[in-house]
Amino acid sequence: MATNAVPVIGFVGLGVMGGAMCRNMALKHAGEVIAFDTNPKAFEVLDGTQAQRVGTVAEVAARADVVFLSLPGGPQVEAVCLGPEGLSGGAHKPSVIVDLSTTTVASARQVGAKLATRGIAFADAPVARTREAAQRGELSIMVGADASLYGRIEPLLRYIATDVTHCGDVGCGQVVKLINNALVFENTVALAEMMVLGERAGVQSAVLLDAVSKGSGDSFVLRNHGRKAMLPRQFPEKSFPPEYALKDIGYVLELATQTGVSAHVTELAQRYYTATASKGWGGRYFPAVIEVIDRNIGPAQCATDAKA
Incomplete structure (x- = not known):
């Protein structure tokens, strides 16, 4: 993700929280936002925004600079990040993955370490507060990342949160x-x-x-x-x-x-x-x-x- 250019945002997971977060990003971000979910009806939450729907995780990986995840738990995050059809499995990869899901601490650190070997920076950034807060863009986010990466993603997290806290290195957000x-x-x-x-x-x-x-x-x-x-x-x-x-x-x-x-x-x-x-x-x-x-x-x- 170039620091002097508007990044293309990818978003995977448009559930109760993810859909609201992606919608806020699509409404507030100056650049492109592309979204993926396995449920076709999930895209309805993005009606009236400039978000673009894609059909596979691989398409997200090919087009996005920074990808946000909102998934049920650690196994799903690991599959999307590390699987053969996942974000790091193809020739084209995002430079940054930010996981907004709640997982185990061990899983976050393992995913971060494996992505680093593939040239992808990783932050765990689980969210707190309610569905209504997600809809209003007023979440609290706890971030685990090195200081440099935190500085790059913090402005993007402000699209969906009023409180963003840098808690330490990868895993500390969880x-x-x-x-x-x-x-x-x-x-x-x-x-x-x-x-x-x-x-x-x-x-x-x-x-x-x-x-x-x-x-x-x-x-x-x-x-x-x-x-x-x-x-x-x-x-x-x-x-x-x-x-x-x-x-x-x-x-x-x-x-x-x-x-x-x-x-x-x-x-x-x-x-x-x-x-x-x-x-x-x-x-x-x-x-x-x-x-x-x-x-x-x-x-x-x-x-x-x-x-x-």
């Missing part, structure tokens, strides 16, 4: 993103437990949230997941389900094992979301964990039964 997500999932379980406790002790949840939000117990989870999902008990499909939470928690626990950390709180959260996914709320928005707690069918009840 470290911060996974910790961020673990804190959200753990805080959601704790808030759900306290909302149920408050209700059974005679305090309405709306009153509880209002009061706690004015004190030191306030949090992003309280103001968003608590008020918007757990209070009305609305857990729509096609949002972030417990299965996705479990994927990220698994990544966190893998990293904890690799670094010698005993992540007991994260392990407890894993048990709660496993119960949420398997006992009636699979595919629903993950704050449905409050239903598991309210019905005493989660890990806490299992522990009680074990002592009986």
Whole structure:
């Protein structure tokens, strides 16, 4: 990617988050934006923009200077980056690949190292915040890259984010993103437990949230997941389900094992979301964990039964 020219942007993966991000890039970038997804309907999100649709990953590789990825996880990222029909498999290659997905730290570092041998710079740049934030171009992005590469891609990331943080070398973006997500999932379980406790002790949840939000117990989870999902008990499909939470928690626990950390709180959260996914709320928005707690069918009840 030439530093003194407008790069051609490629984008692979037009899902819930990726489609919104690609749309913002297509609306704001002065140069070409080309996009690929395996689902033909996914391109509808780009209607009204100058983005160009292509039929293969190889076409993206042949035309783009810098390629952004928004994919389900590490295996998909590895296949798109390193596979024979992927971005580095042909004669023409992009100079930079930026992965906006959430993967394991080990996967990010392995992909980065292998791409470096093929002359392609790599950054892991997982995104945080909601689908609505993605649509508004107000995401938070945590970047793992060397300082030189970060300086080159940071202006492009500003098309989709209001906050961009350089966290360190390749893999460090994933470290911060996974910790961020673990804190959200753990805080959601704790808030759900306290909302149920408050209700059974005679305090309405709306009153509880209002009061706690004015004190030191306030949090992003309280103001968003608590008020918007757990209070009305609305857990729509096609949002972030417990299965996705479990994927990220698994990544966190893998990293904890690799670094010698005993992540007991994260392990407890894993048990709660496993119960949420398997006992009636699979595919629903993950704050449905409050239903598991309210019905005493989660890990806490299992522990009680074990002592009986």
